[in-house]
Amino acid sequence: MSAAGRTLRLVELRSGHSGSFGGKSSTLGELMAAGIPVPPGFAVSTDAFRAFVAEAGLDGMIAAELERMAPGDVDSVGAASHAISQAMRFAPVPEAVRDEVAERYAELAEECGVAEPPVAVRSSALGEDSQDATFAGQQETYLWVRGADHVCDAVRDCWVSLYSPPAMTYRARLRSGEGEPAMGVAVQLMVDAEVSGVMFTCNPVSGDPSMVAVNASWGLGLAVVGGEVTPDDYLVSKVTKEIVREHVHAKDVQYVPDAGGRGAVRVSVAEERRAIACLDRTALDALVDVAGRVERYFGSHQDVEWVIARGSELPESLFVVQSRPVTALPRSGGKPTATSAMALVMNAFGAGEPKG
Amino acid sequence: MAASTAVGSFPSPYEVETPPGCEGWEDMYPYYGRFDEDRRETDERRFWFWNSMHFPVPMPAFDAICIDTAYQALGSWQNRVFAVPPAMGIDWRCINGYIYISGNPVLDPDKIAERAGHFQKRAGYYYENWNELYGKWRTKMEALIAELDELRVPELGEYEPDEVAFGDQETSYCAVLEAYRRALRLADLMWQHHFEFLLLGYGAYMTFAEHCKANLPDIPDQHIAQMVAGLDVLLFKPDAELRRLARLAIDTGVDAAFVEGRSPEEIDAALAESAAGRAWLAELEKVKDPWFHMATGDGLYHTYGSWLDDPRIPYASLIGHIAALNAGEDIERPSDHIAAERERLAAEYGALLGDDARKGFEELLALSRTVFPYVEEHKFICDYWFLTSWWNKIREFGDLLVAHGFLEERDDIFQLSRLEVYSALDELLLTWATGGQPRGPKYWPPIVARRRELLARLADWTPPPAVGAVPEAVLDPALIMLWGVTTQRVHAWARHQEGGSELTGTAASPGVVEGVARVVKTVGEIGDVREGEILVCSITSPAWAPIFSKIQAAVTDIGGVMSHAAIVCREYALPAVVGTGRATSQIKTGQRIRVDGTAGTVAILE
Numbered sequence: 019m020s021a022a023g024r025t026l027r028l029v030e031l032r033s034g035h036s037g038s039f040g041g042k043s044s045t046l047g048e049l050m051a052a053g054i055p056v057p058p059g060f061a062v063s064t065d066a067f068r069a070f071v072a073e074a075g076l077d078g079m080i081a082a083e084l085e086r087m088a089p090g091d092v093d094s095v096g097a098a099s100h101a102i103s104q105a106m107r108f109a110p111v112p113e114a115v116r117d118e119v120a121e122r123y124a125e126l127a128e129e130c131g132v133a134e135p136p137v138a139v140r141s142s143a144l145g146e147d148s149q150d151a152t153f154a155g156q157q158e159t160y161l162w163v164r165g166a167d168h169v170c171d172a173v174r175d176c177w178v179s180l181y182s183p184p185a186m187t188y189r190a191r192l193r194s195g196e197g198e199p200a201m202g203v204a205v206q207l208m209v210d211a212e213v214s215g216v217m218f219t220c221n222p223v224s225g226d227p228s229m230v231a232v233n234a235s236w237g238l239g240l241a242v243v244g245g246e247v248t249p250d251d252y253l254v255s256k257v258t259k260e261i262v263r264e265h266v267h268a269k270d271v272q273y274v275p276d277a278g279g280r281g282a283v284r285v286s287v288a289e290e291r292r293a294i295a296c297l298d299r300t301a302l303d304a305l306v307d308v309a310g311r312v313e314r315y316f317g318s319h320q321d322v323e324w325v326i327a328r329g330s331e332l333p334e335s336l337f338v339v340q341s342r343p344v345t346a347l348p349r350s351g352g353k354p355t356a357t358s359a360m361a362l363v364m365n366a367f368g369a370g371e372p373k374g
Numbered sequence: 375m376a377a378s379t380a381v382g383s384f385p386s387p388y389e390v391e392t393p394p395g396c397e398g399w400e401d402m403y404p405y406y407g408r409f410d411e412d413r414r415e416t417d418e419r420r421f422w423f424w425n426s427m428h429f430p431v432p433m434p435a436f437d438a439i440c441i442d443t444a445y446q447a448l449g450s451w452q453n454r455v456f457a458v459p460p461a462m463g464i465d466w467r468c469i470n471g472y473i474y475i476s477g478n479p480v481l482d483p484d485k486i487a488e489r490a491g492h493f494q495k496r497a498g499y500y501y502e503n504w505n506e507l508y509g510k511w512r513t514k515m516e517a518l519i520a521e522l523d524e525l526r527v528p529e530l531g532e533y534e535p536d537e538v539a540f541g542d543q544e545t546s547y548c549a550v551l552e553a554y555r556r557a558l559r560l561a562d563l564m565w566q567h568h569f570e571f572l573l574l575g576y577g578a579y580m581t582f583a584e585h586c587k588a589n590l591p592d593i594p595d596q597h598i599a600q601m602v603a604g605l606d607v608l609l610f611k612p613d614a615e616l617r618r619l620a621r622l623a624i625d626t627g628v629d630a631a632f633v634e635g636r637s638p639e640e641i642d643a644a645l646a647e648s649a650a651g652r653a654w655l656a657e658l659e660k661v662k663d664p665w666f667h668m669a670t671g672d673g674l675y676h677t678y679g680s681w682l683d684d685p686r687i688p689y690a691s692l693i694g695h696i697a698a699l700n701a702g703e704d705i706e707r708p709s710d711h712i713a714a715e716r717e718r719l720a721a722e723y724g725a726l727l728g729d730d731a732r733k734g735f736e737e738l739l740a741l742s743r744t745v746f747p748y749v750e751e752h753k754f755i756c757d758y759w760f761l762t763s764w765w766n767k768i769r770e771f772g773d774l775l776v777a778h779g780f781l782e783e784r785d786d787i788f789q790l791s792r793l794e795v796y797s798a799l800d801e802l803l804l805t806w807a808t809g810g811q812p813r814g815p816k817y818w819p820p821i822v823a824r825r826r827e828l829l830a831r832l833a834d835w836t837p838p839p840a841v842g843a844v845p846e847a848v849l850d851p852a853l854i855m856l857w858g859v860t861t862q863r864v865h866a867w868a869r870h871q872e873g874g875s876e877l878t879g880t881a882a883s884p885g886v887v888e889g890v891a892r893v894v895k896t897v898g899e900i901g902d903v904r905e906g907e908i909l910v911c912s913i914t915s916p917a918w919a920p921i922f923s924k925i926q927a928a929v930t931d932i933g934g935v936m937s938h939a940a941i942v943c944r945e946y947a948l949p950a951v952v953g954t955g956r957a958t959s960q961i962k963t964g965q966r967i968r969v970d971g972t973a974g975t976v977a978i979l980e
């Protein structure tokens with residue numbers, strides 16, 4: 019750990035770090051520990067955020083704005099959010115934090131042998147990604163960021179997102195009375211995704227635990243996560259790897275790295291690629307295999323973001339960039355209460371125990 | 375079942391018109407098998423569906439025995455023996471030669487409770503003692519088939535045999551009528567045996583399937599079937615014997631006789647020329663009983679024969695197997711792999727379930743495996759082995775009537791009802807005894823001719839999938855288990871009553887395919903199916919095996935995922951949609967269609 023201890027390599031993180039680095043970063047560390055392929059990177063702690071607020075002297079201003087805000091009033095929340103965000107955007111990232119981030123970034127550059135490697139900068143909130151609540155509104159992602167200064171800017175943008183109107187409303191509703199929020203940030207080597215998407219280690223619609231449900235589209239994951247395309251939709255049996263359901267949709271847009279080398283841009287998908295399936299048997303096999311490993315490691319159903327990199331071969335080209343427990347699974351209603359075979363058969367013939 | 379118009383409607387059975395030139399079709403069937411005015415009040419309010427699964431083509435008068443005796447047997451077991459609580463038996467009516475059926479529900483809650491007590495006791499006894507009872511069943515059925523084989527139809531010579539004059543033998547009048555009555559009785563008994571285990575067997579399997587789907591909603595039906603299916607399945611035995619004979623032909627160097635395009639007679643003649651060939655033919659003879667009693671089609675009509683009647687199907691398979699073996703292909707069923715896979719599936723699915731669900735899963739799987747031999751084997755033993763032999767026995771009575779001018783050819787007998795045959799035999803024997811002039815030779819042939827014409831015309835008519843009231847819900851376990859007629863299915867039929875270019879059914883085997891349709895209404899049309907076509911039929915059958923290697927998808931009018939037909943379709947990895955209700959009536963041969971066996975839809979593209 020570097021002197022100030024406000025950053026760690028992702029591979030050093032475990033679930034015990036979720037209080038100091040946020041859920042996303044610590045989960046990525048766990049995935050690496052499980053041997054799941056995850057792009058390398060580092061994490062910025064919540065202390066860095068606190069140092070930022072303290073050094074810029076924003077504590078009082080934030081407290082005052084929150085004091086004045088009426089949580090149920092959209093305009094009031096908007097005004098508070100605007101004031102805090104503006105103040106944070108113009109505040110400098112503490113020198114010590116900048117140095118640490120630059121050092122980690124240089125390490126990463128050395129590790130992957132690229133001078134200014136593109137990275138994804140994502141918020142890693144406290145309590146986020148927990149099994150109990152899907153934490154809305156604090157999930158900022160900045161893709162294809164290059165250069166230490168830009169990474170620092172993106173880290174600050176993640177911090178700012180902590181005071182977006184939805185995040186503030188959410189906290190006001192659920193966490194009133196708790197101390198001030200803090201946010202960690204994950205910085206991860208960018209994978210040039212040919213295909214990306216999300217998969218559940220069960221069917222989230224039916225609740226079937228024997229299925230892996232995969233959504234996939236061309237390019238970076240934004241299009242799928244943001245709901246900008248109707249992704250290809252697969253249901254694959256964990257037991258036999260059979261594709262039980264396959265719906266290929268027209269995928270009109272995708273996100274690709276900007277030609278200038280910074281940021282991601284939304285472009286049209288070439289006509290001839292829109293309606294063709296973006297995953298084949300090999301890719302699905304690799305995904306189902308990883309789904310099983312992630313699920314076994316965490317011991318619960320997982321919602322996994324993944325990418326398949328351009329320019330290399332499966333299974334090496336498959337990376338997991340995020341995993342969180344599946345919340346709110348449907349419970350199949352009206353399940354018979356009987357458990358013995360004979361009682362179930364009797365029910366089928368209408369000869370079960372009288373109801374009521 | 376209460377009527378509801380919210381989900382569409384079916385035509386009234388009383389408004390269905392007789393096709394031109396088919397007047398008088400009613401005379402082929404018993405008086406109680408019509409929609410008559412006497413019962414209009416009740417019949418019009420009932421839900422009736424066309425049993426195209428068992429009766430896809432117009433019913434010849436004699437073959438109606440497979441309605442009456444089958445439904446008496448089903449009713450006896452379901453209603454009077456086991457007393458299935460919510461449902462008694464099946465009623466049938468005929469419209470333009472097609473058979474519609476309707477369940478008789480039990481509505482009184484007290485009566486249902488009373489029946490539940492009987493059911494638990496009696497069905498429980500069967501489940502508990504299944505293997506022992508099923509062992510007895512096999513013995514009974516084999517004895518029945520032996521009795522059928524031994525049944526002789528006496529000939530009528532110039533004089534009664536010596537045994538009548540010098541012994542105690544009864545006169546021919548008594549002997550012939552007794553033989554005919556025994557033939558009918560054997561059919562009654564076969565159907566009685568057929569239904570003894572049927573409902574309970576399907577019920578256990580279906581409960582397992584439902585339990586799987588409640589806890590593993592997306593589990594493919596094929597996996598359920600794979601976990602249950604027997605390893606040594608009787609229905610696959612005939613083909614296993616053919617594979618053995620194919621290997622034998624190669625090992626003994628007689629395989630050159632099996633040339634594509636040669637008839638069975640030509641192959642036999644080529645084999646007979648060498649000692650090794652004759653040895654092979656002797657081995658074939660040993661296999662024939664019982665394995666050549668495999669039917670060429672899956673149906674309850676006299677037109678369905680066995681491999682013995684039409685050896686082209688087994689010979690075509692032999693030619694195929696020998697060619698495959700000579701090309702170095704492996705033609706064996708991978709039984710070790712099947713056994714291992716069956717256990718692996720059961721273990722892995724079981725491990726995905728919570729404790730309560732797993733207990734039910736494991737017990738139901740064990741019960742299903744216990745009952746499944748019956749589900750798989752009764753088809754070969756009853757429907758194929760017994761029935762194809764029995765039709766041939768009836769043909770012997772046809773020969774007798776032909777010999778005395780009552781009929782022109784032996785199969786004419788199937789144009790008379792079983793009671794009319796009794797009557798014709800009665801008159802024949804009477805006049806043979808008296809030396810008088812029979813009226814039969816003038817009386818029956820025109821009736822036969824007219825009925826043949828009627829059946830041909832009625833075959834072109836398209837029956838609606840259902841008539842009468844649309845039920846709010848289908849609660850009858852027999853309709854659901856045996857016919858796959860569920861509430862959802864019936865409502866889909868009602869919605870689609872107006873037509874449209876898309877049909878919906880049950881997704882029976884996954885995959886999407888586009889191609890040219892071939893509508894096959896009778897087994898005789900199987901030969902018309904061309905490479906790469908999509909088979910559209912009332913119900914597919916394992917006995918149609920030879921065409922499954924040609925087609926690229928299958929669509930049926932009726933049937934659920936439980937039918938052996940659907941399972942075999944999946945074995946061939948063909949997309950299949952079953953239970954569309956109206957595929958054979960809506961789709962015409964030559965049309966391009968798209969079959970989505972994953973979604974359960976069929977689109978007519980032109």
